[in-house]
Amino acid sequence: xxxxxxxxxxxxxxxxxxxxxxxxxxxxxxxxxxxxxxxxxxxxxxxxxxxxxxxxxxxxxxxxxxxxxxxxxxxxxxxxxxxxxxxxxxxxxxxxxxxxxxxxxxxxxxxxxxxxxxxxxxxxxxxxxxxxxxxxxxxxxxxxxxxxxxxxxxxxxxxxxxxxxxxxxxxxxxxxxxxxxxxxxxxxxxxxxxxxxxxxxxxxxxxxxxxxxxxxxxxxxxxxxxxxxxxxxxxxxxxxxxxxxxxxxxxxxxxxxxxxxxxxxxxxxxxxxxxxxxxxxxxxxxxxxxxxxxxxxxxxxxxxxxxxxxxxxxxxxxxxxxxxxxxxxxxxxxxxxxxxxxxxxxxxxxxxxxxxxxxxxxxxxxxxxxxxxxxxxxxxxxxxxxxxxx
Amino acid sequence: xxxxxxxxxxxxxxxxxxxxxxxxxxxxxxxxxxxxxxxxxxxxxxxxxxxxxxxxxxxxxxxxxxxxxxxxxxxxxxxxxxxxxxxxxxxxxxxxxxxxxxxxxxxxxxxxxxxxxxxxxxxxxxxxxxxxxxxxxxxxxxxxxxxxxxxxxxxxxxxxxxxxxxxxxxxxxxxxxxxxxxxxxxxxxxxxxxxxxxxxxxxxxxxxxxxxxxxxxxxxxxxxxxxxxxxxxxxxxxxxxxxxxxxxxxxxxxxxxxxxxxxxxxxxxxxxxxxxxxxxxxxxxxxxxxxxxxxxxxxxxxxxxxxxxxxxxxxxxxxxxxxxxxxxxxxxxxxxxxxxxxxxxxxxx
Ligand SMILES: Cc1cc2nc3c(=O)[nH]c(=O)nc-3n(C[C@H](O)[C@H](O)[C@H](O)COP(=O)(O)OP(=O)(O)OC[C@H]3O[C@@H](n4cnc5c(N)ncnc54)[C@H](O)[C@@H]3O)c2cc1C
Numbered sequence: 001x002x003x004x005x006x007x008x009x010x011x012x013x014x015x016x017x018x019x020x021x022x023x024x025x026x027x028x029x030x031x032x033x034x035x036x037x038x039x040x041x042x043x044x045x046x047x048x049x050x051x052x053x054x055x056x057x058x059x060x061x062x063x064x065x066x067x068x069x070x071x072x073x074x075x076x077x078x079x080x081x082x083x084x085x086x087x088x089x090x091x092x093x094x095x096x097x098x099x100x101x102x103x104x105x106x107x108x109x110x111x112x113x114x115x116x117x118x119x120x121x122x123x124x125x126x127x128x129x130x131x132x133x134x135x136x137x138x139x140x141x142x143x144x145x146x147x148x149x150x151x152x153x154x155x156x157x158x159x160x161x162x163x164x165x166x167x168x169x170x171x172x173x174x175x176x177x178x179x180x181x182x183x184x185x186x187x188x189x190x191x192x193x194x195x196x197x198x199x200x201x202x203x204x205x206x207x208x209x210x211x212x213x214x215x216x217x218x219x220x221x222x223x224x225x226x227x228x229x230x231x232x233x234x235x236x237x238x239x240x241x242x243x244x245x246x247x248x249x250x251x252x253x254x255x256x257x258x259x260x261x262x263x264x265x266x267x268x269x270x271x272x273x274x275x276x277x278x279x280x281x282x283x284x285x286x287x288x289x290x291x292x293x294x295x296x297x298x299x300x301x302x303x304x305x306x307x308x309x310x311x312x313x314x315x316x317x318x319x320x321x322x323x324x325x326x327x328x329x330x331x332x333x334x335x336x337x338x339x340x341x342x343x344x345x346x347x348x349x350x351x352x353x354x355x356x357x358x359x360x361x362x363x364x365x366x367x368x369x370x371x372x373x374x375x376x377x378x379x380x381x382x383x384x385x386x387x388x389x390x
Numbered sequence: 391x392x393x394x395x396x397x398x399x400x401x402x403x404x405x406x407x408x409x410x411x412x413x414x415x416x417x418x419x420x421x422x423x424x425x426x427x428x429x430x431x432x433x434x435x436x437x438x439x440x441x442x443x444x445x446x447x448x449x450x451x452x453x454x455x456x457x458x459x460x461x462x463x464x465x466x467x468x469x470x471x472x473x474x475x476x477x478x479x480x481x482x483x484x485x486x487x488x489x490x491x492x493x494x495x496x497x498x499x500x501x502x503x504x505x506x507x508x509x510x511x512x513x514x515x516x517x518x519x520x521x522x523x524x525x526x527x528x529x530x531x532x533x534x535x536x537x538x539x540x541x542x543x544x545x546x547x548x549x550x551x552x553x554x555x556x557x558x559x560x561x562x563x564x565x566x567x568x569x570x571x572x573x574x575x576x577x578x579x580x581x582x583x584x585x586x587x588x589x590x591x592x593x594x595x596x597x598x599x600x601x602x603x604x605x606x607x608x609x610x611x612x613x614x615x616x617x618x619x620x621x622x623x624x625x626x627x628x629x630x631x632x633x634x635x636x637x638x639x640x641x642x643x644x645x646x647x648x649x650x651x652x653x654x655x656x657x658x659x660x661x662x663x664x665x666x667x668x669x670x671x672x673x674x675x676x677x678x679x680x681x682x683x684x685x686x687x688x689x690x691x692x693x694x695x696x697x698x699x700x701x702x703x704x705x706x707x708x709x710x711x712x713x714x715x716x717x718x719x720x721x722x723x724x725x726x727x728x729x730x731x732x733x734x735x736x737x738x739x
Contacts, residue, residue: 132698134628157699203694203702203709275726324687332500332524332569332720335562352563352716356709359694359702367698369638385636 001067010073016051017081025084026341026348037342038163041088042119044343048086049117053078055093057245059101062113068298072248079252084343088121088163094246096122096168099185099238103226108187112166123164125155125188125212126235132157133370135170136179136232140214142171142186144221149173149186151194151217157364161197161210164190168238169219174229185231187223194218203356204340239365240308247311250345251287251294254319257347257354258287261326264349270329279325286318306379313371316361319346323358326351399445406449416530419459420489428467429487433480439665440599443467444606444657451610454710456566458492458527464603465495465526465596469535472592473547473585482533482549494531496555496572497596498522499721505538505574507546507584515580516540518548521573526600526721528557528570536574537593545593549583550574564717566710598675601722602660605678608686609650609657611715615686615693615708616646622697633696642692649685656681673735676728684725686715 001009022028022044029040048054049063056071058064066074086093097116100109112120131138140153151171161167167188174182190197194217199207226234262271262280270276293311297303323346327334330351340350346357362368376382409422419425427442429435436442443463450459470483470493485491498504505520518538528534534555536548556573589595620643623634633639660678663671690712694701701708719725 127699130627132628133633134630137628201704203704203712205704209699273726273730275730320691324691327716328719328724328726331724332562332717335564335569335717335720336560338561338563352713355716356563356712359691362695363698363702368695369636369642372638373636 001069006069006073009070010077013053013074013077014081016053017077017083020047020051021078021081021083025343026082029084029343030341031339032342034162038088038121040084040343041086044084045086045089045119054086054089055097055117058093058097058113062097062101062109063117068248068300071245072252072295072298075249075252076255079249079256082256085249085253085345087343087345088160089116090246091124091160091164091168092116092120092122095124095238096166099168099225099234102237103185103234105225107222108225112187120165121160121163122166122168123158123161123190123210123212125158125161125167125169127157128154129156133367135235136183138170138172138183140169140171141175142173142184142219144173145218147221148218149184149221149224151186151188151214151219153214155212155214156200157209158197158212159209159364161190161212162199162207164197166190167212170231170235173231177229180232182229183231183235184228185225185234186219187225188217188219189223192217192219203359204353205338206342245298247294247315248298250315251291253345254315254322254347255287255291257319257322257326257345257349258284260347260349261322261329264326264351265329268329268331276329283318283322283325286314286321290314290318304379306375309366309371309374310379312361312365313368313375316358317368319361320355320358323347323351323355327355395441399442402442402445403449406446407452410449410453410455413455414457416457416492417489419457424459425462425467425489426487427463428471429483433484433487435487440602441661441665444602444661444664447603447606448610448613448657451607451714452614454566454611454614454707454714456568458494458530458568460603460607461494461526461530461600462486462492464600465497466493466535468596468599469495469537469547469592472587472589472595474588476585478549478582479585491533492527492530493533493535494525494527495596496522496525496528496534496536497593497600499524499526499569499600501597501723505536505548507538507540507548507579509541515578516548516584518550518574518577518579521571523571524560524569524721525572527568528572529559529568531557534572536572537596545587547585547587548577548579549585550577550579554578562717564710564713566714567717594672597722598672599664601679601728602657602664602675604718604721605657605660605675605682608682608715608718609653611686611711611718612646612650612653612682612689615690615711616643616650618708619643619646619693619696622700626698626700633698639696642696646689646692649689653678653682653685673732676723676732679723680725680728680732683715683719687712687719690715 055064056066128138142149142151169186169188172182173184194215196213198211201207265271334351337350340348340353426435427438431437473479503521503523507516531552534550534552540546554577558571560569623639626633656678660674663674694708700706
């Protein structure tokens with residue numbers, strides 16, 4: 001795409017944003033009940049969908065088809081116009097879609113991709129009480145019985161499960177095989193009898209993640225994705241595929257957070273302080289580095305084996321530094337913001353809560369410690385940690 | 391510190407942590423003698439120093455305990471101690487030591503707003519105007535000590551009934567703390583309720599005491615979070631071994647210990663300087679406040695990280711410490727403000 005065409009595209013997105021981004025959604029979305037948040041999210045998703053902006057990263061035949069430079073511009077403009085984020089559909093449009101595209105059958109794709117566009121919500125049931133970082137230690141069992149698998153066990157920390165229609169589920173189909181070999185991957189209808197979702201209250205006070213109890217849940221064999229016992233490989237593919245594109249958006253959103261931080265420093269007079277200016281400049285430099293890294297990663301310039309981990313680690317810890325600094329600068333009055341606007345990201349401007357919420361990135365999706373080990377081992381070729389293989 | 395004193399501190403520490411485990415009310419705290427630890431025996435106090443108060447403050451931080459003790463011990467007792475003696479002051483000090491009164495000093499924790507007095511010479515007495523945006527434990531006060539500038543600019547303290555002021559609760563993210571905005575709109579102050587300081591730099595000294603008290607709280611927070619993390623990571627198993635056996639986790643814990651150890655030294659020096667009132671007290675205060683507050687945020691944050699998903703839950707309680715640490719950092723001078731104050735000394739040398 002030529003620069004001129006890309007400029008036209010940007011102008012189009014800008015016009016659209018000016019017309020469609022709801023004006024005072026931050027105030028309106030602060031402290032609303034869960035159902036209202038979900039309704040707002042679904043409405044906003046459809047608004048984006050009508051413009052062709054909801055799933056730009058999907059293949060054209062399924063409703064996407066935007067080039068990577070266009071996607072970058074789209075996210076830049078959405079962030080610049082402070083558009084609400086698609087928080088509720090995050091797992092559906094990224095995790096679920098890339099799993100279906102990479103490993104699904106035609107029938108599975110036809111069943112679910114259009115439904116996701118119509119508003120179907122997904123959650124991810126990977127982690128268990130005794131299987132977090134060591135995901136392959138999961139114990140939830142799935143036993144084949146005729147045309148179905150009977151699933152028993154418990155999942156935890158499943159983000160958005162209370163709103164979810166479907167779940168990406170990992171379960172053990174062969175208890176005797178080595179840890180990673182006996183796992184299968186299922187698409188589970190959350191309305192199946194025996195599925196019990198219990199929200200867990202989290203550090204910010206909200207309950208976006210949930211426990212899922214599974215008691216003799218019958219999952220049709222047709223809803224297995226990928227070959228039996230090979231769910232681990234499917235899960236790896238998904239996680240890897242999903243990470244790059246989400247980062248493109250998150251880096252732009254963090255850019256929006258940085259602009260808020262500069263604004264705050266201006267309002268409080270902190271900008272007059274040379275130390276503050278120094279720290280802001282350092283953060284902006286890091287942010288510029290992050291955006292460059294993301295752009296490279298999604299442009300598919302033959303990413304190195306640890307690049308996704310480097311971006312995830314750097315993004316999440318930079319997010320922590322930005323929100324930490326915002327908390328420090330904003331002073332005591334920021335501590336009186338007891339709720340942050342839902343539908344915003346992790347840089348909503350309610351600084352102390354954003355700071356607490358920044359652990360939503362350094363813990364899930366492989367903790368920072370695990371990422372550093374991956375970078376050391378895959379990126380630098382250092383000897384592996386002793387003990388069981390990861 | 392003499393051997394005697396350190397033994398006494400050990401006992402006090404154990405007693406404090408025992409009492410705090412039961413979330414004591416003000417009566418229990420007064421019965422334990424905490425409000426009067428520093429007060430002279432003539433006022434039924436324990437005749438101790440700020441060092442004993444610091445032991446309790448640290449335990450309160452370690453328990454992330456609610457309640458107005460830190461503001462009473464640091465601000466009110468400190469203020470009363472710096473006022474010229476007189477019947478009004480003496481009565482209030484005695485009542486505070488006995489636990490019958492909870493006085494709160496209306497000092498803005500951010501230092502941006504203040505009070506002033508007008509018409510002091512008139513027979514109908516002075517009038518108090520102004521506001522303090524963030525007063526620690528404002529809602530717990532049954533007497534409010536309002537530092538104000540009198541018409542010729544001298545710092546004085548007005549002893550005011552909270553009913554005569556506008557006290558407005560300001561709920562904060564840290565649920566263990568209570569802050570309120572206090573405003574006075576021409577409140578009449580009788581001459582006997584107006585107190586003068588014994589020393590010229592009293593307000594700065596009071597602020598410093600408050601900052602050191604917060605540093606003690608931060609030390610307690612950091613210690614508690616390090617202990618909890620060591621216990622959790624020694625127990626929690628992934629990949630067939632305790633997660634604490636992984637180098638990444640071990641190194642993070644080691645870094646936490648290093649920070650806690652350095653914090654302990656800086657806080658101890660600041661507490662000593664407060665107790666002795668030496669010339670370096672202000673510098674020691676700023677070093678302790680800036681370092682301890684940054685360390686507590688970092689250590690509590692690492693604790694959340696190393697507890698994994700469990701640490702991010704409401705029930706784990708790690709967030710309680712993280713939020714308290716973040717609030718502490720903003721109370722009575724940010725780390726940057728205290729470092730800037732330290733840096734002023736470079737130019738003077
Ligand atoms: C906000 C949030 C949302 C989440 N959403 C989802 C979701 O939607 N679906 C889902 O399936 N899961 C989700 N998770 C779960 C998340 O993936 C796990 O919490 C994460 O993988 C860590 O596992 P754990 O909590 O068991 O911590 P543990 O694995 O017990 O880790 C404890 C500490 O030990 C460290 N550690 C563990 N092993 C090693 C090692 N080998 N080397 C060095 N350090 C190590 C960790 O880094 C951590 O600091 C979510 C978690 C959070 C906090």
